[in-house]
Amino acid sequence: MKIALIGYGKMGQEIEKIALDRGHEIVSKIDVSSEDSFTDDAFKSADVAIEFTRPEAAYDNYMKCFDAKVPVVSGTTGWLDKLAEIKDRCDNDNQTFFYASNFSxxxxxxxxxxxxxxxxxxxxxxxxxxxxxxxxxxxxxxxxxxxxxxxxxxxxxxxxxxxxxxxxxxxxxxxxxxxxxxxxxxxxxxxxxxxxxxxxxxxxxAKSRKGFALGAVLAAEFASKNSGYLSMNDLLNF
CATH class of the missing domain: 3.30.360.10 (Dihydrodipicolinate Reductase; domain 2)
Known part of the structure; x- marks a missing residue:
């Protein structure tokens, strides 16, 4: 699976390690210094993007992923006032968005x-x-x-x-x-x-970020094969 990472801080780096260990490929890494990469062919080739950034940046990141037709997995919190708009894009524009407040x-x-x-x-x-x-x-x-x-x-x-x-x-x-x-x-x-x-x-x-990162990669694997608005309840089937 080809993965794009949006946000390459401590969580992004931990996600990268686990994704590579599970046999996936990181095709794009986007942070505040490379925001124009959303339009690159490398980003558009991704099967899924995993986004861990800041609340004020998250919504715009999602829209750019949708424009590129790349499914999104996000663990950024603090933006939920716009959740209805995200669900609307999933319902009416055939987008895929997997959100969890915690992926552990x-x-x-x-x-x-x-x-x-x-x-x-x-x-x-x-x-x-x-x-x-x-x-x-x-x-x-x-x-x-x-x-x-x-x-x-x-x-x-x-x-x-x-x-x-x-x-x-x-x-x-x-x-x-x-x-x-x-x-x-x-x-x-x-x-x-x-x-x-x-x-x-x-x-x-939590003992470390590793549990969050593993859950995010599992969510990415799930989102690459499913569509619509998704959550950990869908993945874990409680």
């Missing part, structure tokens, strides 16, 4: 566990739920896309929670997400249910 297989198992626990806790009025996420200081968005996905899984399944708020609740119907930025932490997410007598905690801690 372990995190996606954690997402499913989080939803199941929320269903169980829905009737337990004595417990309040809160969240904390920790990431490296280079991460620009807060809370993380992973934390938002976890929050959405809770809000969908707990009747008394209607919205999430950064750092602290404004009302009892809010879910507080505390976001911490420190050191080189790849990602730690904790969901806590607390009552006056005990607490229940589920927790995921």
């Amino acid at each position: 297989l372990g995190v996606n198992i954690f997402f499913e566990l989080n939803k199941q626990l929320a269903r169980i806790m829905n009737k337990m009025d004595e417990y309040n739920v809160s969240m904390e996420e920790v990431h490296h200081t280079q991460k620009l968005d807060a809370p993380s896309g992973t934390a938002i996905t976890l929050a959405e899984g809770i809000i969908e399944n707990i009747d008394k929670k209607n919205d999430w708020k950064l750092d602290q609740e404004e009302s009892n119907s809010d879910l507080a997400i505390k976001a911490i930025r420190e050191g080189q932490v790849p990602g730690i997410h904790t969901v806590k249910y607390e009552s006056s007598v005990d607490e229940i905690i589920i927790h995921h801690s």
Whole structure:
């Protein structure tokens, strides 16, 4: 499979290693100094592009991929206000877009566990739920896309929670997400249910970027053979 990399920072480099180990070819590498490469024949030859950049650049990158008819796999977060437009291009312009707030297989198992626990806790009025996420200081968005996905899984399944708020609740119907930025932490997410007598905690801690990169390459393999708007639920078939 021919892969184009959009964003060649630490994640892009880790993705490259895993892609090569799995027998794929990197035909194009695009960063802020080579944005004109979207129109090159090398980029257009790609079976799929994997995009990890910045929130303010992501949407334009997607549009350039669509214009070149190259399927996109993206792990950039912080741009979801334009998600409806991306889905519209997939539906009406025969484009392929695979998005995940987190490509780690372990995190996606954690997402499913989080939803199941929320269903169980829905009737337990004595417990309040809160969240904390920790990431490296280079991460620009807060809370993380992973934390938002976890929050959405809770809000969908707990009747008394209607919205999430950064750092602290404004009302009892809010879910507080505390976001911490420190050191080189790849990602730690904790969901806590607390009552006056005990607490229940589920927790995921990434050891490195390797798990995210592997998931992104697996997503690229899947996107190269499928079409439309895709997610980790499609890939993992939970």
